[in-house]
Amino acid sequence: MARLEFFYDCSSPWTYLAFHKIGGVARAHGAELIWRPILVGGVFNTVNDTVYAAREKPNPRKAKYASKDLQDWARLYGLTIGWPRVFPVNSVKAMRGAIAAEERGALPAWSRACFEAYWGRDEDISQDAVLERAAERAGLEPAWLLARLAAPEIKEKLRKNTDELIDRGGFGSPTLFVNGTDMYFGNDRLPLVEAALARAR
Numbered sequence: 001m002a003r004l005e006f007f008y009d010c011s012s013p014w015t016y017l018a019f020h021k022i023g024g025v026a027r028a029h030g031a032e033l034i035w036r037p038i039l040v041g042g043v044f045n046t047v048n049d050t051v052y053a054a055r056e057k058p059n060p061r062k063a064k065y066a067s068k069d070l071q072d073w074a075r076l077y078g079l080t081i082g083w084p085r086v087f088p089v090n091s092v093k094a095m096r097g098a099i100a101a102e103e104r105g106a107l108p109a110w111s112r113a114c115f116e117a118y119w120g121r122d123e124d125i126s127q128d129a130v131l132e133r134a135a136e137r138a139g140l141e142p143a144w145l146l147a148r149l150a151a152p153e154i155k156e157k158l159r160k161n162t163d164e165l166i167d168r169g170g171f172g173s174p175t176l177f178v179n180g181t182d183m184y185f186g187n188d189r190l191p192l193v194e195a196a197l198a199r200a201r
Contacts, residue, residue, distance in 0.1 A: 002031040002200035004193070007165045007175040009040035010098075010114040010125060011091040013081055015174040017073050018187040019115055022176075023108070025190060029197035031178075035107050037098035038162040039091065040173040048171040055088075073187060081119050089118060090126040093149050097131060099157050100148035101140060109138035110145075 004026050008015045026033035044051045067083075074081040094114045101110035113134035117123040123130045132142035148154055165175055169183055176184045178196040 002029065002197050003034060003177075003179050004029075004031040004197065005034045005036050005177040005180075007036040007038050007161070007170060007173065007177075008111075009038055009091055009173040010094050010111060010118060011089050012040060012173045013070055013119055014073075014187045016081065016115045016119045017070075017077055017079065018174045018176075018190060019111060020077055020079060021187075021190055022174075025194055025197070029194065029201060031197050031200075035098070035102065035111070036161050036165070037095045037107075037111075037158060038165055038173065039095055039158060041088070041091075042159075042162045043166055043170060043172060046166050051172075079120075082122055084118055084122050084124075086124045086126070089124060092126075093128075093131055094118075094125045094134075096149045096154050096158055097134070097145055099154045100145055100151070101138060103148075104140060106138045106140055110134060110140065113137040 004022075006018075006022050008019060010016070023033060025031075070081060097114070098107055098111050101107045114125050114131075117130055117134055118125045123133075125131065125134070128146060131146065135142040135145040168177070170185070172185060174185070174187065176189070176193055178184070178193060179200055182196055184190075184193050184196070
C-alpha cells in the first residue's frame with residue numbers, strides 16, 4: 001500500500017481546496033493517508049520568508065489573477081471561498097487542536113470545521129469561541145479540546161511535524177509526500193500526486 005502524507009495548515013486557502021480532495025485521492029488509489037498538521041508560519045520564518053515581502057508589496061497583476069484562480073478552483077470543487085477579514089490568522093490553536101482531535105479519531109472532522117469556519121464563513125479561528133463551535137461540529141467536547149491545546153505533548157508534536165517538513169525540503173502548505181520521498185507542493189499538483197500513486201501501485 002502506498003503512503004500519502006499531507007502536511008497542512010488551515011490558514012492557507014490552497015490547502016482548504018486540497019483538503020477537500022485528498023481523501024478521495026487516497027481512496028481512489030488504495031493509499032494510506034497520513035495527516036500531518038503543521039504551523040506554516042514556522043516554515044515561512046525558517047526557509048521561506050520572502051512570502052512576507054510578497055504580501056506586503058504584492059504585484060497587482062499577479063494578485064488579481066491569484067484571486068480569479070482561487071475562485072476558479074473553488075468553483076471546480078464545489079466550494080465557497082471568501083477572503084477573511086483577519087489574514088493572516090494565528091492558526092496555532094487550530095493546528096494544536098488537530099493534534100488533539102487525532103487522539104479521538106476526529107482529526108479530519110476538526111480540520112474541516114476549522115477550514116470551513118475560516119474560509120467559508122469568515123470566522124477568526126484564533127478565537128476560543130470559534131474553536132468551541134468547531135469542536136462541536138467535529139463531535140468533540142469543547143472544554144476538553146480547549147484544555148488539550150495547552151498540553152506540552154500536543155505542542156511538541158506540532159513542533160516536530162513542522163520541523164520535519166522543513167528537514168524534508170518543504171517550504172509551505174499543503175505539502176504532500178508519496179512513499180516518504182516523492183514531494184509535491186500545492187493543490188494544483190494533485191493530478192501529479194495521483195499519477196505517482198498509480199505508479200506506486
